[in-house]
Each structure stands twice: as structure tokens, then as C-alpha cells.
Amino acid sequence: MSISLTGIIAVQLYWVKNAVKSKRSEFEDNVKIALAKTSERIKEREYNEFVDKHKKVFENSESISTAELKNYLFQQIDTVAKKKFTFGATILEENFKIPVDFVNSDTIIIKRFSGKEDFSQTITYSSDNGDFKSYTDENKYSRLLKYPSWQKKQVEYLFSQNQKHMPIHKRISNRELNNTLRDELGKRNIDQEFKFGVYEGGLATKIKSGYFKIDEENSYFYPLLEDDSGNSNYKLYVTFPNEKQSLLSSMMYALLLSLFFIGIVIAAFSTSLYQLVRQKKISEIKTDFINNMTHEFKTPIATINLALDAIKNPKIINDEEKVKRYVKMIRDENKRMHGQVENVLRISKLEKNQIEITKEAVEATDIIEEAIDHVSLLVSDKQGTINTHFKAISSEVLGNQFHLTNVVVNILENAIKYSEGTPKIDVYTENTNKYFIFKIKDEGIGMTKNAQKYIFDKFYREHKGNIHNVKGHGLGLAYVKEIIDNHHGTVHVASEKGKGSTFTVKLPLI
Numbered sequence: 475m476s477i478s479l480t481g482i483i484a485v486q487l488y489w490v491k492n493a494v495k496s497k498r499s500e501f502e503d504n505v506k507i508a509l510a511k512t513s514e515r516i517k518e519r520e521y522n523e524f525v526d527k528h529k530k531v532f533e534n535s536e537s538i539s540t541a542e543l544k545n546y547l548f549q550q551i552d553t554v555a556k557k558k559f560t561f562g563a564t565i566l567e568e569n570f571k572i573p574v575d576f577v578n579s580d581t582i583i584i585k586r587f588s589g590k591e592d593f594s595q596t597i598t599y600s601s602d603n604g605d606f607k608s609y610t611d612e613n614k615y616s617r618l619l620k621y622p623s624w625q626k627k628q629v630e631y632l633f634s635q636n637q638k639h640m641p642i643h644k645r646i647s648n649r650e651l652n653n654t655l656r657d658e659l660g661k662r663n664i665d666q667e668f669k670f671g672v673y674e675g676g677l678a679t680k681i682k683s684g685y686f687k688i689d690e691e692n693s694y695f696y697p698l699l700e701d702d703s704g705n706s707n708y709k710l711y712v713t714f715p716n717e718k719q720s721l722l723s724s725m726m727y728a729l730l731l732s733l734f735f736i737g738i739v740i741a742a743f744s745t746s747l748y749q750l751v752r753q754k755k756i757s758e759i760k761t762d763f764i765n766n767m768t769h770e771f772k773t774p775i776a777t778i779n780l781a782l783d784a785i786k787n788p789k790i791i792n793d794e795e796k797v798k799r800y801v802k803m804i805r806d807e808n809k810r811m812h813g814q815v816e817n818v819l820r821i822s823k824l825e826k827n828q829i830e831i832t833k834e835a836v837e838a839t840d841i842i843e844e845a846i847d848h849v850s851l852l853v854s855d856k857q858g859t860i861n862t863h864f865k866a867i868s869s870e871v872l873g874n875q876f877h878l879t880n881v882v883v884n885i886l887e888n889a890i891k892y893s894e895g896t897p898k899i900d901v902y903t904e905n906t907n908k909y910f911i912f913k914i915k916d917e918g919i920g921m922t923k924n925a926q927k928y929i930f931d932k933f934y935r936e937h938k939g940n941i942h943n944v945k946g947h948g949l950g951l952a953y954v955k956e957i958i959d960n961h962h963g964t965v966h967v968a969s970e971k972g973k974g975s976t977f978t979v980k981l982p983l984i
Contacts, residue, residue, distance in 0.1 A: 476484055482736075483736055483739065483740070484875075486625075486732055486735070486736050487781060489732065491731055492720075493728065493729075494721070494725065495714065497721055497725055498796070499719060500793035501664070501717075502694070503664075504662040504663075505657075505659070505664065505694045505712065505714075506662055506694060507658075507662065508659045508661070508662055508664070508694065509655075509658075509694060509695075509696035509710060509712060510653065510696055511658045512651070512654045512658050512696075513696055513698050513699070513700070513710065513712070515658075515695065516646055516651070516654060516698070516699065517699055517700065520645060520755070535592060541654050545793070562834055567583070577625060580676035580793065582869075584792055595613045596890070613873060629842050630870055630981065635954075638774055642672060642674065642679050642681055642699075642708060643679065643680040643681055646681060646699075648681055648682070648683065651670065651672070651681060651710075652683060656668075657666065659864060664892055665811065666716055666717070666720045666735075667714070667716060668683075668684050668713065669682075669683045669684065669711045669712070669713050669714075670682065670683050670686065670710065670711065670713075671686035671687075671688070671710075671711050672681070672698060672709070672711075673708070673709050673711060674707050674708050674709075674796055675707060678874055679708070681834075682935065685750065686711075686713075688711055690712055692713055692714075692717065692934055693711045693712065693713045693735050694711070694712050694713070694714070695709045695711045696710050697707070697709060698710040698712075703719070710763075711723050730760075732864065739837070743805070744896045757952070763837060771811060774807035774808070774811050775807075775811075775980075776833070777803060777804075777807045778800040778803075778804050778807050780799040781801075781803045781804050781807075782800075782804070783803075784796075784800050785797055786856060786874050787799050809922050816829050820900070826873060827949045830835070831874045831877060831957075831960055833873050833874050833961070834872070834873075834874075834875075835870055835871075835872060835984055836870070836871060836872075836874075836875050836878070837869050838866075838869040838870070838871050838873075838878070838903075838981060839864060839866065839903060840869075841875060841878050841879050841882060842862075842882055842901060842903070842912060843862075844883075845882035845883045845886060845935055846860055846862070847881050848883050849883060849887060849890065852887070852890050853890060853897055856890065856893075856896060856897055856899060857896050858890065858893070858897030859894050859898055859899070860886070860894075860897075860899045860901060861898075861899070861900045861901070861904070862900075862901045863901065863902045864901075864902075864903045865902070865903060865904050865905075866904050866905045866911070867905055868910065868912055868983055869903065869905075869910050869983050870910075870983065871961070871983060871984060872961075872982070872984050873981065873983065874957075874961075877957045877960075878961070880953070880957070880959065881957050881958065882912075882952075883980070884950040884951065884953060884954050885914045885954060885979075886899065886914060887976050888913060888948065888950060889918060889975070891918035892916070892918040892919050892975075893916055893917065893918035893919070894918065894919055896903045897916065897917075898916065899914065899915065899916050900913075900915045900916075901913070901914055902915070904976075904984065907980060908983060909963075909980045909981060909983060910980070910981045910982075910983050911978065911980050911981075912978075913976055913977065913978045913979075914973045914976070914977045915958055915974065915975070915976040915977075916975055916976075917973070917974040918974050918975060919969045919972065919974075920969045920970050920972055920973050920974050920975055921967075921969045921971065922971055922973060925969075926967055926968075926969055929951055929967055930951050930952060930954070930955040930965070931952060932952040947971075958979060958981070961981055961982075962981075962982055963979060963980050963981040963982065964979070964980045965977065965978070965979045965980075966978055
């Protein structure tokens with residue numbers, strides 16, 4: 475089950491990791507495409523402006539220095555098919571010079587072409603009387619040629635020569651670059667804030683958004699204003715300050731859903747594991763309780779059987795004094811078994827709210843004194859002492875005297891049972907503004923930190939090895955907790971192994 479859970483979580487985490495990686499890769503691709511499109515748009519805009527600005531210079535006929543008329547004729551004969559193809563062209567070549575001050579270089583000569591093309595097809599065939607005839611195909615055509623008044627390659631050369639010596643801030647503005655970038659990013663659904671900067675040979679230019687510094691790990695770059703060979707001295711860098719947050723926010727729904735299901739799986743597994751451990755512990759406690767109960771009943775039953783057998787003896791049945799002694803023994807053992815059964819039934823009824831506890835104003839100090847009197851014989855029998863330290867000024871609480879007395883008696887009996895040798899018990903009382911507090915401290919065997927967590931659980935008893943040093947059912951303190959909770963109070967224990975325990979009870983004052 476653990477392996478399955480680990481596998482499921484690993485698969486989920488792997489999916490989340492891949493989803494984030496895929497989203498980031500998609501984001502990077504879109505940014506690079508947007509940068510490329512931005513660079514292309516700026517270069518195209520710059521070129522078109524150059525052409526529009528100087529178009530009149532290229533088309534001005536007054537600047538023509540030379541003109542030359544060229545004729546071309548081409549014929550092809552197909553003897554098999556008896557066809558003849560004829561192509562003729564007349565081309566006018568005009569040369570004109572660009573002024574020297576137009577570009578920062580030597581004089582440039584631009585050529586302009588215009589002319590006419592003719593095409594015809596002649597087919598020869600023989601008639602029935604053996605004569606040869608020919609005719610011209612109707613596909614004959616003629617067209618005028620109007621070549622561009624300036625050649626693209628030449629203009630591009632002029633453009634590159636003119637622009638390469640111009641500073642970047644005169645070729646493009648921050649506003650244009652920002653708007654173009656934003657537009658291209660928006661086309662790819664990237665609407666987060668960004669910062670940009672143009673660098674020339676590793677040095678910053680004036681084209682940047684506010685304070686910009688290159689972050690090699692988190693920046694994207696692309697060449698800007700490339701020449702015909704694809705070379706450029708400029709690099710456009712772009713960073714997204716909120717890239718990670720935006721990336722996660724775009725996937726937040728899927729991530730939260732995945733984490734939610736992972737949480738459900740972990741919670742289900744933890745609950746199942748907890749229930750398994752709890753059931754195992756309950757089973758152990760149940761077995762332990764049955765063993766203790768059997769032991770506790772075994773002794774009085776054996777005693778009763780022995781007493782009955784003794785009474786049947788003819789020598790004893792006539793001895794009234796011995797009969798009375800054995801009858802008293804039977805009654806005491808029967809009472810002892812009855813008390814043990816009552817403890818079990820009382821806890822069961824408390825849990826089912828079948829015991830109706832009536833409450834009235836009672837003096838808690840009087841209840842404590844009554845409980846001390848109840849166990850005084852047990853303490854005296856072990857030559858122990860109970861010292862009282864009553865400092866509470868007010869001790870009137872709303873409670874049930876019978877059950878509160880049992881609470882104090884149970885705690886005192888535990889202090890006596892779990893004291894090695896002579897019991898030394900101290901009882902303290904004190905007040906706060908809203909509570910009456912009493913503490914019962916012993917110098918017994920104490921308990922571990924782990925035992926303190928479960929000491930008020932039903933049937934729980936701390937083990938020493940596999941043997942309980944003190945017999946019981948583990949019901950006394952469970953009963954104490956139920957009664958104190960019913961009185962809207964609290965009870966807790968502080969203990970150290972080998973140094974004794976202190977039980978503290980808080981009850982609200984009237």
C-alpha cells in the first residue's frame with residue numbers, strides 16, 4: 475500500500491513537473507518568435523521608409539548619363555515535329571548616377587531597363603499533291619517590358635551603407651520598440667509586463683525601458699537590424715520580472731487540482747494507516763482487559779469456593795463463629811466482584827450518556843476531605859501519609875457530590891497503588907478568578923511521556939515488560955476524565971519516570 479501511494483504521488487509530481495516544463499518551453503518559444511517578428515517588422519519599416527523617401531531620386535530621368543538599346547533574337551528548329559520557335563527582345567538599358575552625398579561611399583550607378591518581347595511558332599506540313607506549306611501558330615504574342623526602375627539588390631546595398639553608420643537611437647525609438655514588442659507578444663497571448671534593452675557589442679545603448687540590466691539566466695535575446703548576411707551588432711534583450719508567478723498562475727487551476735487529489739490520497743492513506751494502528755492497539759487493550767478481568771474475578775471466585783467448601787465441613791458448620799467469618803468473606807468477595815462490574819457498566823453508560831448527573835452547589839474542599847477519609851485506612855495500612863495544603867479561598871462549584879468524590883478517590887487510589895513502599899501524597903488547592911484547582915501529587919513510580927498521552931483512555935494501562943505490576947482494569951482515570959468533562963472542567967497529568975506524578979483538576983467556580 476505504501477509503495478502504491480509513493481508511486482501515485484511520484485507520477486503526480488512527475489506530471490506536474492513536466493506540465494510546468496512544457497508550459498515554460500512553450501512560453502520561451504513564443505517569446506523568441508515574438509522577438510524575431512519584432513526585429514523583422516522594424517527592419518521592414520526602416521527599409522520601406524528609405525525606399526519611399528528616395529524613390530524620386532531613382533526614377534528621375536534627368537539624371538540619366540547613358541542609354542543603350544540592345545536587341546536579342548533566339549530561334550529553335552524541331553526537324554522531327556517540323557516546328558520553328560522564334561523569340562525576339564528589344565531592351566533599353568539606362569544608367570544614372572546617385573549623388574555622392576546621398577550615401578557615405580563612392581558614386582553609385584543605378585541601371586533601369588525597359589523593352590519589348592516577341593514570340594512566334596511556325597509549323598511546316600505537306601499537302602496531298604506533295605507541296606509544302608507553312609503557317610504561323612495563333613499563339614504568337616508580343617508584350618511590353620517594364621522592369622523596375624531600380625534593382626532591389628542595389629537599393630538594399632544603398633540602404634545598408636546608409637544605415638550602418640547611423641546610431642541606433644536615430645533608427646528606432648523606445649516607444650516604437652515597446653509597442654511593437656507588446657503587439658507581437660500579445661498575438662501570442664503573453665500579456666505580462668516586460669523590460670527590454672538593446673546592446674551593441676555588449677554595451678548598453680539608449681534604447682531601453684527604464685533601468686535595465688541583463689540577467690543571463692532569465693533574459694531572452696535576438697539580433698536586431700540584421701544586414702543581408704544575417705549579421706548584426708545589436709542584440710535585443712527582454713526580461714519578464716513576473717515570469718515565474720505568471721507561469722504558475724496560468725497553471726494554478728491544474729496544479730491546485732493535482733495537489734488536492736494528492737492530498738486526498740495522502741489523507742486516505744494516513745487515515746487507513748491510523749485506523750489500522752488504532753484497531754491493533756484496541757485489540758491489544760481488549761485482550762489485556764480480558765486477561766486482567768479474568769485475573770480479578772478468578773481470585774474472589776476461588777476464595778468463595780474455598781469458603782463454601784469449608785462451610786460444608788462438618789467440623790466447621792457447627793462452629794457458628796467460623797461460619798460467620800466465612801460468610802463475611804463470601805460477602806466481601808461478592809461485593810468486590812460487583813464493584814468491578816459496576817465500574818465497567820458505569821463507564822459504558824457515561825459514554826452513551828445514559829447516566830443522568832444532577833448538579834448542585836457543593837464545596838469542593840469538603841469533597842476532597844471526604845475522599846481522603848475514604849482512603850485513609852488504605853494509606854495507614856501501608857504506613858503512608860496524606861498531607862493537605864488548602865490555600866483556596868473559594869471552593870463552591872456546581873457539581874455532583876457522589877461522582878466528584880469518586881473522582882478524587884480514584885486519583886488517590888492510583889497514587890497509593892503506584893507508590894513503591896510507603897505512599898507519600900500531597901493534596902493542594904488554590905484559586906484563579908474563574909476556577910477552583912486541586913492537585914494530587916505522589917512520589918510513586920511515575921510514567922513515561924508516551925503513557926501520559928493515553929492515561930485517560932479507556933482500558934489503557936502502562937506496561938512494564940509484559941506484566942502489569944499493579945492489577946486493575948484501566949477504567950479509573952477514564953471515569954475521572956468523563957466526569958470532569960461533564961462538569962466543564964479539565965484534568966491533566968505531569969509525570970516523570972521514577973519521580974512520581976501530579977494530577978491537576980480545574981473546575982469552574984459558581
